[in-house]
Amino acid sequence: MSYLDNKEPPRRDDRLQASITYGGSICSLAGPGKGCCASGQDRSFTQGSICLLLPGLAMLNSIPDSVVLLHGAIGCGSCSHSQNANIRSGGNTRWGRTKDALWLSTALNESEVVNGGEPKLEAAIRKADRRYRPATIIVVAGCVPGIIGDDIDGVAARLQPEVSAKILPVHCEGFKTKIWATAYDAVYHSLGRNLLENPEYQSRIIPDELEELKEKHRLSRTVNLMNVSSMGRVDELELTRLLNALGLEANVFPVFTKPEEMYKATQAALSISTCPTHDDYFLKHLQETYGVPYILKHMPIGIKNTGDWLREVAAFFHLEEQADQLIRQEEADLQAALAEFKPWFSGKKVFISAGEIRAYANGYLLTELGFEIAGIRAFHHDEFAEGEYQKLASLYPSDFPVNIANAQPFEEANLLKKLQPDLFLGHWGGNATASKLGIATHVIYNTGLSYIGYKGVYELAKRLYRQLKNPILNRNLREHLKLPYNPKWYERDPFSYIKSQGGQNNV
Amino acid sequence: MSEFIERPRYFCALGGALETLSALPDVVPILHAAPGCAGNITWTQNGGSGLQVGGYCAALAVPSSNVQEREVVFGGLERLREEIRSTVELIEGRLYFVITGCVTEVIGDDVKAVVSEFQKEGVPIIHAETGGFKGNSYYGYDLVLQSLFRNYLERDVLKVKKRVNVWGVVPFMDVFWRGNLEGVRTLLEKLGLEVNSFFSGADTLDDIRKAGGAELNIVLSDVYGVEAAEVFQEVHGTPYIQLPLPVGPSATDQFLQQVSEALSLNKSATDQMIAAEHQQYYHYFEPLIEGYNDLDLQRYAIIIGDVNYAVALTRFLADDLGWLPEFVVFTDQLSEEQQQKLTDARFDLKSGLKPKVVFETDTSEIIRHLKQNWPEFKSQKYYNAFSPAFVVGSSLDRDLAQSIGASHLSISFPVANRVVIDRGYTGYRGGLRLIEDLLSSIIVGR
Numbered sequence: 001m002s003y004l005d006n007k008e009p010p011r012r013d014d015r016l017q018a019s020i021t022y023g024g025s026i027c028s029l030a031g032p033g034k035g036c037c038a039s040g041q042d043r044s045f046t047q048g049s050i051c052l053l054l055p056g057l058a059m060l061n062s063i064p065d066s067v068v069l070l071h072g073a074i075g076c077g078s079c080s081h082s083q084n085a086n087i088r089s090g091g092n093t094r095w096g097r098t099k100d101a102l103w104l105s106t107a108l109n110e111s112e113v114v115n116g117g118e119p120k121l122e123a124a125i126r127k128a129d130r131r132y133r134p135a136t137i138i139v140v141a142g143c144v145p146g147i148i149g150d151d152i153d154g155v156a157a158r159l160q161p162e163v164s165a166k167i168l169p170v171h172c173e174g175f176k177t178k179i180w181a182t183a184y185d186a187v188y189h190s191l192g193r194n195l196l197e198n199p200e201y202q203s204r205i206i207p208d209e210l211e212e213l214k215e216k217h218r219l220s221r222t223v224n225l226m227n228v229s230s231m232g233r234v235d236e237l238e239l240t241r242l243l244n245a246l247g248l249e250a251n252v253f254p255v256f257t258k259p260e261e262m263y264k265a266t267q268a269a270l271s272i273s274t275c276p277t278h279d280d281y282f283l284k285h286l287q288e289t290y291g292v293p294y295i296l297k298h299m300p301i302g303i304k305n306t307g308d309w310l311r312e313v314a315a316f317f318h319l320e321e322q323a324d325q326l327i328r329q330e331e332a333d334l335q336a337a338l339a340e341f342k343p344w345f346s347g348k349k350v351f352i353s354a355g356e357i358r359a360y361a362n363g364y365l366l367t368e369l370g371f372e373i374a375g376i377r378a379f380h381h382d383e384f385a386e387g388e389y390q391k392l393a394s395l396y397p398s399d400f401p402v403n404i405a406n407a408q409p410f411e412e413a414n415l416l417k418k419l420q421p422d423l424f425l426g427h428w429g430g431n432a433t434a435s436k437l438g439i440a441t442h443v444i445y446n447t448g449l450s451y452i453g454y455k456g457v458y459e460l461a462k463r464l465y466r467q468l469k470n471p472i473l474n475r476n477l478r479e480h481l482k483l484p485y486n487p488k489w490y491e492r493d494p495f496s497y498i499k500s501q502g503g504q505n506n507v
Numbered sequence: 508m509s510e511f512i513e514r515p516r517y518f519c520a521l522g523g524a525l526e527t528l529s530a531l532p533d534v535v536p537i538l539h540a541a542p543g544c545a546g547n548i549t550w551t552q553n554g555g556s557g558l559q560v561g562g563y564c565a566a567l568a569v570p571s572s573n574v575q576e577r578e579v580v581f582g583g584l585e586r587l588r589e590e591i592r593s594t595v596e597l598i599e600g601r602l603y604f605v606i607t608g609c610v611t612e613v614i615g616d617d618v619k620a621v622v623s624e625f626q627k628e629g630v631p632i633i634h635a636e637t638g639g640f641k642g643n644s645y646y647g648y649d650l651v652l653q654s655l656f657r658n659y660l661e662r663d664v665l666k667v668k669k670r671v672n673v674w675g676v677v678p679f680m681d682v683f684w685r686g687n688l689e690g691v692r693t694l695l696e697k698l699g700l701e702v703n704s705f706f707s708g709a710d711t712l713d714d715i716r717k718a719g720g721a722e723l724n725i726v727l728s729d730v731y732g733v734e735a736a737e738v739f740q741e742v743h744g745t746p747y748i749q750l751p752l753p754v755g756p757s758a759t760d761q762f763l764q765q766v767s768e769a770l771s772l773n774k775s776a777t778d779q780m781i782a783a784e785h786q787q788y789y790h791y792f793e794p795l796i797e798g799y800n801d802l803d804l805q806r807y808a809i810i811i812g813d814v815n816y817a818v819a820l821t822r823f824l825a826d827d828l829g830w831l832p833e834f835v836v837f838t839d840q841l842s843e844e845q846q847q848k849l850t851d852a853r854f855d856l857k858s859g860l861k862p863k864v865v866f867e868t869d870t871s872e873i874i875r876h877l878k879q880n881w882p883e884f885k886s887q888k889y890y891n892a893f894s895p896a897f898v899v900g901s902s903l904d905r906d907l908a909q910s911i912g913a914s915h916l917s918i919s920f921p922v923a924n925r926v927v928i929d930r931g932y933t934g935y936r937g938g939l940r941l942i943e944d945l946l947s948s949i950i951v952g953r
Contacts (some may be wrong), residue, residue, distance in 0.1 A: 045593030048538060048545020048571040069511065073609050073639030075519025079547045081921045082554030100906060102871075104511040107840075113613060113640045123510040127724050132871075143541050144640060145615045147579060174543040175575055406542070407567045410597060429549055429560070429567060484535065484564035486596045497593060 001008040004192050004285055007153045007169075009185040011177035015281075018179040018382040022404035023495025024412070026376070029385075029402055030393035033168065045497040049406040051174030052183035053142060054079050058229040059187045061087050061101040062255040067128050067165075071121050071152060072142025074107040086229070086447045090256055093233040095384065104128060108144055117150045123157055129163035135259045136195070137165045146173030170340040177382055178406065181277055181356070184228050188282035191254055195262040196290075218249065223313065224271035224292070226279045231446030238455045239274065239300060242310060245326050246319050266290040270316055273282050274309075274452065275299045275357045276384035297387075299357045302365030303331060306453050330454045337458055338369065341465045345370040348468070351421040353377040353412060353430055354444045360388035362425060362444060367395050370460055374421040375401040377412060377452070403494070409433040413483050414494035423468065438478030441470035513869035514903060514905070516555075516813070516838050516920050517680065519639030521547040523647025529565030530678035531715070535600030536564070538571035539587050539618060541607025543715045544639075545571050551643040555920050557682040557927030570594040574610055583616045595630055601712050602659065605634035606651070612638035633658040643840065645731045645813070648677045652735035655715070657742055664720040666745070669770065671695060672721045673704045674735070675728030676752065681815065686931020686940075687752065691727065692935050694753070694763060697780055697895045698772060719743035723769055727752050729849055730814045730839065752815045755823035755938030756788055757857060788935045793841045793941070804946055807893055808832040809907070810862075811873060811900030812919030814839050818853045819932075820899050820918065820941075827859040827938055828945075833893070834880065835862045836873055836900075838919070870903045874910065897945065 003009055012018040021041040053076060060068050061083050070077035078335040080103045087101040106124050108117045128137050141152045147212070156167040170190045172183065225239055240250040253265045265271070271286055271294040273279040283294035295316065300309040307327045314323030352359050359378040367373060373396065378385065381404045389402075401419070405411055413433050416424065424434035425444040434441050442464055445448070450459035517523070521540060525548050528536035538545055549566040552559060561568050572590040574583045587605070594603060603625075607618055621633045635654035637647050652674065673691055678684045688707040696701045703714045703721065724747035726736050736747040737849045746767050753762035760781050767777040798804075808830050810820045817837045824830040837849065850864050865876045881893050896913035898904050902923040908915035917925055918932070 044589050045597055046542075046571060046573045046590065048548075048549070048567050048569045049542040049573060050546030050567075051541060051543020053543055054546055054550060073519050074512065074515055074517070074643050075522045075544075075547065075551075075639045077547075078515065078518035078522065079550035079554070080514070081923065082550040084554060085923060100870075100903060104513050105515050106510070107512050107515065108640050110640055115610075120510060127510045143608075143615065147610060152743040173581055178542065178573075178575060180543070352622075407546075409568050414713070429546075429553065432561065432566065433568070468825050480561075484568060484600070486597055486599050489597055497597075 001054060002285065002288060003281065004189060008171045009182070009189040009281060011184065012179040012182045012382065013177055016382040018181070018380050019071065019404060020178050020200070020380050020406040021498055022381060022402070023097075023498055024402055025399045026362070026393050026396065026402050027399040030389040042499050043408070043497045047408050047410060050180055051172070052177060052180045053077065053140070053172040053174055053330045054183070055180055055229070056140065056172045056183040056187050058083050058086070058172060059101070059183075059255055060138050060140065061103060062090060062229065062267055064256065064258050065161060066102075066138055066259065067126055067132050067134045068101070068103040068138045068140060069102060069124055070105045070140050070142060071108065071117065071150065072108060072144045076107055076142035076144075077105060077140065088231075089448060090233060094256055097269070102132065113144060113148055116148060117145055118155055121150065121152065121155050125155070125159050125163060125167060129165050134165045136168050137163070138170060138190070139426060140172050142172060142363065143174050144267040146171075146176060166194060180406070181380060183279050185281040187228075187254070188279075188285070190220065191262060191339045192282060192285050195259055196266050198263045198266070199260060219267050220269050221247060221317075222249045222251055222268045224265050224268045224286070225252050226271060226273045226283070227252055227255050228278045229255045229447065230275060230278065230355070230445065232449065233446075233450055234450045235452035235456060236451065238453035239455055242326070242330075242453055246310070246317070247324055248313070248317065259267065266292065267479070268292055272459060274430055275355075277356045277382060280384070286411055299361040300452050301358065301361035303334065303368050303454070303457055305361050305364055306457070307331070334454045334458060342370050344465050344468055345461075347372060348422040349373045349419070350423045350425065351416060351419060351434070351439075352444065353426045355379050356381065356385050358444065360385065360392055363392050364395070365457060365460070366425075368457075369464075372424070373400050375403070375415055377403040377405055377415075379406055379427075380404060409422055410485055410489070410497075411494050413437065414490055414492070415421040415483055417490045418494070423464065433483065435474045436477050436481045436483055438475045440467045440474060442467050452503045509868070512840070513871060515643070515868070516901060516903070517643040518548065518551050518647055519609075519644060520637040520641045520647035520650060521606060521608045521639050522551065523644030523677065523680065524635060524637040524651045525565065525569065525647075526599060526644065526679040527550070527648045527651045527677070528604050528606070529562045529569070530684070531712070533601040535594065535598050535603050536569055537591060537594055537603055537605045538569060538608065539583065539590070539605055539611045539616065539919045540574065541610045542569060542571070542573035543574070544608045545569050552679055554923050555682075556679040557922045557925050559679060559682070559927060564598060564600065570598060572611075579610060579614055582614065582620075583611050584621050587616065587621050588624070591625055591630075591632065595625075601631060602862065603630065603632040604651070606637045607634070608831070609639045612636060645677055645679055645839070648680070649734050651731055651733050653738045656735060656739045658744065659716065660719045661716055662719065664717055664743070666722050667701070667720045668722060668728045669699060670701045670721045671703070671723045671725055671766075671770070672718050672739075672745070673702060673725045673727065675726040675749075676706075676815070677731050678706050680813070680920050682920060682925075682927045683931045685808065685900070685929045687933045687937070688931070688935030690931045690937045691753065691928065694759065695766065698763065698767060698777060700770070721745050723748065723766075725750060725766060728815050729818065729853070730841070730845060732868065751822065751853060752819040752933060754819040754932045754941065756785060756935055757826040757829040758819060758822045758936050759784070759938075784935045788939065790943075791908070791939055799946075802950065803895075804949060806830050806895050806897040806949075808897045808899055809834040809836065809873075809877065809913070811836040811838060811898065811904050813837075814841070814849065816919040818849070821854070821862060822856065823938060823941060824899070825860045825862070828942065829858070830897070832860065832862050834865060834877060836865045836867050836876070840867055840868060841866060870907075873904070874907055877911070897949070899945070916948050917946055922933070
């Protein structure tokens with residue numbers, strides 16, 4: 001039985017034994033024993049984090065002609081106010097049309113929490129269908145329905161015959177998983193169950209054989225380029241450019257994909273992930289159910305990583321030689337362009353904090369630029385990172401710290417004080433700690449900026465050069481602002497609040 | 508009760524509570540909530556609060572118990588105990604403040620009991636129950652203040668003449684909170700009052716603790732913080748007056764007169780101050796007269812905002828700037844009684860204008876109200892169009908402005924397209940700021 005036969009996908013805590021708690025080093029992670037990352041580890045102090053609802057909505061809000069109906073208390077999903085900027089610019093860069101995201105909330109109140117929220121959800125679906133006439137109504141469950149036992153799948157099934165929009169239930173109950181990457185599975189799960197059918201109107205009554213042959217040829221050269229909102233349009237275009245150079249066509253999926261065009265993902269010759277931790281759940285489904293093979297290796301961030309990523313794709317189509325030629329040319333152009341920046345980077349220490357694969361891929365990239373890694377933090381650990389640990393460890397004769405944490409800036413502050421890097425790259429919403437410590441900073445994820453492929457290397461280098469040329473703002477901040485931690489904290493081991501499974505803190 | 512709210516311009520009680528606490532001096536919030544609550548609140552601030560995110564100990568640095576399925580099944584109190592103990596050890600603050608989310612309230616965690624254990628150990632800690640389903644972020648502000656007034660303020664403090672507390676401006680929900688509070692403080696200080704406004708740079712936790720000594724509480728809102736004012740009166744015996752956010756000369760005059768009256772201040776001194784402020788306001792305005800006329804900068808206006816701004820901006824545009832605010836849209840969730848009260852009390856305008864007042868939470872419905880209340884264009888040769896027009900609202904109202912060819916300025920939450928640090932619109936000078944911002948957005952392409 002496939003996972004997609006169930007109402008909800010399994011949580012990654014179980015499916016992949018993913019973990020958010022570890023303090024150690026790259027050598028111990030890459031080494032033979034790999035005695036780390038027991039998924040049962042916890043912290044006795046934790047700071048706020050995000051849950052799967054946020055990355056889930058980043059994807060769902062982007063789907064055109066749809067409304068996202070949050071079922072929960074009124075706050076759940078208000079992160080859309082921030083994500084709306086990406087929806088506006090994403091629409092503009094793709095279709096020249098700036099449009100706000102459209103999300104709704106059932107805004108459950110106290111009495112609905114006691115008596116159940118299903119009647120309100122039913123009424124909301126009916127009204128949304130009537131008022132907005134959307135192609136899909138995406139019903140997203142937050143924590144509250146998960147606890148009070150509202151059955152959003154039951155409601156969807158009950159109401160489907162009444163409404164013209166396709167109803168997509170998506171489970172994003174934040175308390176159910178520590179691994180917010182479960183969001184990708186939750187969204188893919190619902191898309192996979194509901195939107196992959198080839199619409200009837202596609203079939204012709206009188207076949208046009210020539211057209212069919214052309215289409216068959218085109219599809220044999222079409223690849224699904226998976227994007228769960230970790231890339232902006234500028235990065236999609238860079239990868240599309242490289243794929244086009246090999247004679248391949250890219251079908252970007254699923255962000256900003258029209259519901260009626262989602263079935264095209266089932267017809268491609270190959271699916272390519274740009275980040276192994278995003279897509280395994282869905283790519284396996286596409287292969288098992290529709291026979292579309294996939295590549296789930298490498299993140300095309302950095303010079304070697306991009307080359308490796310391209311070579312994997314090319315090998316599938318027996319285009320190795322063409323790929324080698326392309327890569328040679330691209331690398332030569334890029335290296336020449338990087339020459340003016342490299343002296344700025346040489347020997348400078350950099351600390352990186354980001355999502356699992358992104359953090360390590362950027363570690364590789366920054367090493368290629370001449371930086372030396374002082375430390376890395378990744379939001380979680382699972383099996384997909386293991387190859388990345390080895391890649392990085394092989395680059396470095398000496399060890400450096402690695403911290404697995406779902407943000408937890410207190411550990412970061414401690415590490416940064418000890419390591420004193422020259423530069424910090426942190427996720428969206430994750431650069432304040434380093435800024436207040438006076439370290440030059442740069443955001444490692446922003447869908448408006450270029451990070452991916454060869455262009456991404458150049459653009460990132462250019463931005464880092466800018467930051468390093470005048471890092472005075474953060475030094476000023478250090479003089480005048482303080483972090484909330486007790487000064488004694490910095491004398492302690494950064495991982496003091498990590499409890500091993502027995503419940504004791506590691507000191 | 509409506510079936511849903513479209514793109515709510517507020518979030519949950521927990522979110523409002525966290526924003527409120529992160530704006531209080533030396534206070535460390537502790538969330539007893541699911542792991543994503545803090546992040547969701549942080550992202551919302553990023554998108555709605557003029558790029559102001561977090562503070563000393565907020566955003567993703569805020570201590571949070573991050574309850575999981577295990578706690579849902581077995582209860583979250585042990586995790587909370589552990590979290591509080593670690594927080595006190597690790598985070599420097601003078602008051603720890605536990606707030607709860609939906610999950611921990613639905614499972615029935617007795618947070619009060621845990622908090623009192625720590626109080627007995629001498630930890631300065633209080634709490635408020637702020638589960639998201641209890642209300643929106645404006646109400647979360649109210650709940651935090653209620654707890655602060657009941658549980659933190661010293662009791663039986665002797666009342667001090669001419670000492671007042673001010674609240675009703677919700678940090679981060681009013682993106683201009685710092686500037687607005689400072690504007691009001693400055694005005695009141697000019698009246699010779701000693702002011703505690705909780706959230707401004709001039710406020711301290713020591714002053715807040717002694718807030719019970721105020722002679723009068725001034726709530727700058729018809730809705731926000733009103734229940735807290737009742738609690739304050741009950742616990743500390745200080746009466747309160749409710750006044751609209753004073754933006755521009757007309758509202759500020761009235762504000763000063765009413766405060767002055769409530770405190771029995773010397774009337775002629777207040778009048779003198781008002782006269783001097785007017786003189787300066789119009790003296791500064793003077794060089795704009797020609798340009799204002801040359802460019803024909805008077806506008807029809809639609810005002811879309813929360814309770815505070817819908818009232819204050821209408822008043823300013825109608826009675827100070829001489830615009831035509833034909834439509835006022837309140838985007839808050841309000842009871843019929845609250846709606847009636849606002850309509851009756853807040854639209855008696857000096858200019859004699861009678862704007863159409865609408866209560867609508869859903870952004871995409873606003874255009875429908877406009878169409879229903881303005882003569883339709885039927886290709887007539889002469890048509891009195893709703894033009895030239897200005898939409899004073901939030902960043903969600905840009906679509907509306909574009910569709911009717913109006914200029915636009917984001918003031919009410921969400922403000923995604925402006926950077927705000929300490930700008931404020933209260934008082935006389937605030938009125939001038941507002942003129943600058945409104946007119947600048949009309950002539951931006953000049």
